Amino acid sequence: MADTKTRIxxxxxxxxxxxxxxxxxxxxxxxxxxxxxxxxxxxxPGGKQQLAAEVIRAAGRMYQxxxxxxxxxxxxxxxxxxxxxxxxxxxxxxxxxxxxxxxATIALExxxxxxxxxxxxxxxxxxxxxxxxxxFVHSGYPRPVARELSIAFLNALEGAFVxxxxxxxxxxxxxxxxxxxxxxxxxxxxxxxxx
Amino acid sequence: MADTKTRIxxxxxxxxxxxxxxxxxxxxxxxxxxxxxxxxxxxxPGGKQQLAAEVIRAAGRMYQxxxxxxxxxxxxxxxxxxxxxxxxxxxxxxxxxxxxxxxATIALExxxxxxxxxxxxxxxxxxxxxxxxxxFVHSGYPRPVARELSIAFLNALEGAFVxxxxxxxxxxxxxxxxxxxxxxxxxxxxxxxxx
Numbered sequence: 219m220a221d222t223k224t225r226i227x228x229x230x231x232x233x234x235x236x237x238x239x240x241x242x243x244x245x246x247x248x249x250x251x252x253x254x255x256x257x258x259x260x261x262x263p264g265g266k267q268q269l270a271a272e273v274i275r276a277a278g279r280m281y282q283x284x285x286x287x288x289x290x291x292x293x294x295x296x297x298x299x300x301x302x303x304x305x306x307x308x309x310x311x312x313x314x315x316x317x318x319x320x321x322a323t324i325a326l327e328x329x330x331x332x333x334x335x336x337x338x339x340x341x342x343x344x345x346x347x348x349x350x351x352x353x354f355v356h357s358g359y360p361r362p363v364a365r366e367l368s369i370a371f372l373n374a375l376e377g378a379f380v381x382x383x384x385x386x387x388x389x390x391x392x393x394x395x396x397x398x399x400x401x402x403x404x405x406x407x408x409x410x411x412x413x
Numbered sequence: 414m415a416d417t418k419t420r421i422x423x424x425x426x427x428x429x430x431x432x433x434x435x436x437x438x439x440x441x442x443x444x445x446x447x448x449x450x451x452x453x454x455x456x457x458p459g460g461k462q463q464l465a466a467e468v469i470r471a472a473g474r475m476y477q478x479x480x481x482x483x484x485x486x487x488x489x490x491x492x493x494x495x496x497x498x499x500x501x502x503x504x505x506x507x508x509x510x511x512x513x514x515x516x517a518t519i520a521l522e523x524x525x526x527x528x529x530x531x532x533x534x535x536x537x538x539x540x541x542x543x544x545x546x547x548x549f550v551h552s553g554y555p556r557p558v559a560r561e562l563s564i565a566f567l568n569a570l571e572g573a574f575v576x577x578x579x580x581x582x583x584x585x586x587x588x589x590x591x592x593x594x595x596x597x598x599x600x601x602x603x604x605x606x607x608x
Contacts, residue, residue, distance in 0.1 A: 236525045240436040316525045322575050323521040329578035330431045330511045339579045369576070369588040370569075377572030380517050381564070383524035384534045393564040397596055404599060 223261045225251040230273045236316055239270055239324045239335070270324065271338045277320035278342030282349055295357040296403040299371070303395030306375065307388035315386050318379035346372060358407040367402060374398050418456045420446040425468045431511055434465055434519045434530070465519065466533045472515035473537030477544055490552040491598040494566070498590030501570065502583035510581050513574035541567060553602040562597060569593050 220228065229251035233242040244266055248255040262269040288305045289298050309317055325339040350368025355361055374394035381390035415423065424446035428437040439461055443450040457464040483500045484493050504512055520534040545563025550556055569589040576585035 238433065238435055238522045240433055241522065241526070314525075319575075323518075325575055325579045326518040326521060327433045327436065330509070331436070336579065336581075340581070343576055343579050366588050366591065369585055370592040372576060373569050373572035373585055373589050373592070374565075375572065376575040377568035377570065380514075380520055380571040380575070381538055381567060384520045384531065384538050386531075386535070390564055390568055393561050394568050396561065397565040397568070397592075400599065401592055401596065404595065 222251075222253045222257050226253050226258060226261060226269070227273055227276060230269055231277050231320065234270070234273060234324055235318075235320055239327045239332075244269075267332070267334060270335055274321050274324060274335070274338045274342060278345060281320050282346055285346075286349065286353070289353055295354065295359075296399045296406070299398040299402055300395040302371075303375070303378070303391045303398070306379070307382070307391040310379075310382055310388060310391070315383050318383055319376055322376055322379060343372070359405060360407065363405050363407075367398075367405060370401060371398055417446075417448045417452050421448050421453060421456060421464070422468055422471060425464055426472055426515065429465070429468060429519055430513075430515055434522045439464075462527070462530060465530055469516050469519060469530070469533045469537060473540060476515050477541055480541075481544065481548070484548055490549065490554075491594045491601070494593040494597050495590040497566075498570070498573070498586045498593070501574070502577070502586040505574075505577055505583060505586070510578050513578055514571055517571055517574060538567070554600060555602065558600050558602075562593075562600060565596060566593055 226247060230242070230247050233247060233250065244258055245255065247253075247269075248258055258269065259265060262272070264271075285302060288302045291301060292298050306318070321339055321342055324335065325343075328335040328339065330336075347365075347368050350371055351361065351364045354364030354367045359367060374397060378390040378394040382388055421442060425437070425442050428442060428445065439453055440450060442448075442464075443453055453464065454460060457467070459466075480497060483497045486496060487493050501513070516534055516537055519530065520538075523530040523534065525531075542560075542563050545566055546556065546559045549559030549562045552559075554562060569592060573585040573589040577583055
């Protein structure tokens, strides 16, 4: 069994994804993580807000690594878009439409109500955008185009997750994959330019 | 001053957009709507869940009408995409990045936790998708293409709202407008086919 702090972080991440930040209580976290209630304040003296900040950052790193792994499976950027959205759709089906973006629910909950946590979600999204820019640059796109494609990719992913979870349908993710694949093809760099 | 039921619905909509479903209490609604606490159960015997369902449906109709008004300002579908996302960006700035999609936060909150409300958000998204399909069909696109464009439009709008609120930046909406404008141009029907 993982150590107590790891169990608290992992279980909090699960609860946040399913019930949101406001809908998750510290007692519930302690119970489900099989941890003494006091251990939460031992590891996270700032309480729920500090715990949430660490969970958001850890989820951001984990999800970025997962998406990078999928994107780096192939060499054709347009095809990689379809593969990435298909992988997201597969995970949604496997988790009964629960596991989508690990921070979107919290991001919307705190955007206008909790400035410190809003900033943490902004940091994660900025890291994702920057990672996407580097990926598209490495695929041969000029940096300004890479920035647009990276943001368009995240727009499509986040939006498709909202619709897919509400509709309990993977169609929005399939449309997003096709749309982004076409956008990436249309913006394709001249052959031999780079990479 | 509006009647009590209307005040309750309006204020609940505001509170849900900013604080979410879980983060909004009935006492707070009664206080801010200047309504006796008992009047909530008088008008909504099903309590918070019934109130939420009515608020989600009303917000869905309101927002659909607003988007339709913006989309119908011009005749060129590709240009209309840019205008729609620019209008959404303007409203975000005017409301300090609070007023985006009126149901997205609730949709994510309830997707895995409250099946009756999940169904209500699904109904609203389905109505929006269907309205978008009719708009693109009326603009001359074949129905299967119109369906893809309508879902791609909502994907981009919902995702850009998540990013824009977290980042406190309109850049995701500007990228979404450009991306959808290009997608709509690329899928353009043959001239003279319809409309």
